[in-house]
Amino acid sequence: MSRMGDVLAGFHAAWEFESDSVLIRYERGIRTPKLFQALGERRVPLDAIAGVTLTRGKRGTVVLRVEPRPGADPLMEAAAGQLKDSGDPYRLVLPAEREVLAEYYADELRSLLTESESGPAERFLVEPPKGPLSFKAYDGKASFDGRTVSFRWFWTGASSAKWKAGDQSFPVGELNGVEWRSPEVFEGHLRLLRRDGSGAGIAAQADQDPAAVVFGLGYGPVHESLPFAAAVLAAVRASSPVAAVSAAGPRRDPADIAERIRHLGELHQAGLVTDEEFSVKKAELLAEL
Secondary structure: OOOOOEEEEOEOEEEEEOOOEEEEEEOOOOOOOHHHHHHOEEEEEHHHEEEEEEEEOOOOEEEEEEEEOOOOOHHHHHHOOOOOHHHOOOEEEEEHHHHHHHHHHHHHHHHHHOOOOOOOOOOOOOOOOOOOEEEEOOOEEEEEOOOEEEEEEOOOOOOHHHHHHOOEEEEHHHEEEEEEEOOOOOOOEEEEEEOOOOOOOOOOOHHHOOOEEEOEOOEOOHHHHHHHHHHHHHHHHHHOOOOOOEOOOOOOOHHHHHHHHHHHHHHHHOOOOOHHHHHHHHHHHHHOO
């Protein structure tokens, strides 16, 4: 496209357009979203892009965005649509006066995508975050060395069920996927899905499941727990390319869903959950039926 190495700089990031990819470099500034700082830079191959949009943003800005193909990026697969616009690593926000230039690059990109597949990718095309990775959840510390996920429980936060089970270690070859629920909504957690279906599994609440760590205020922040989830998901896929790897996991029992919604309603009435959190979580639970 145009000239290889052309750079379009916006707020918090700069995109470098290459012959077969877009290299996104994120700023390190204090106002840059922490997720962007944690990612550093990402190379997005053209065959990982389904489309390009340019829209008007807030307060005199325009937003250039590339739409990744489903299944092409482990980070977006793990996020499962839970990222806010401000934390979307595929958005480049620019001053409105650069709209003409942004439209030029959008058109250039589109011209290269006409023969590219826009359907789901058969494998991850964007590199996952690099390890080793670790973060502190509310009830334990999660670590990943590229081969094994480890949970070490904190006596101040872990449930008696987790203390009884003891610290946990999960080789990626024994996993089927990862479930990440944003710490910015009610009941945020990271759960490992096992191939043999052993343990408490998806039906158990995360604070009782030794294959999960729960988030909380200041624990498991997006910029730490999401790259972790993406790296594990990519390793699981690599260990068994034909395995059905899911970021959402199996569907829950309807009776369990009804009980969770009832409990959620009680918390809402007690003022422990905001209207927005209640609506988001209820919709999330209903979607699992």
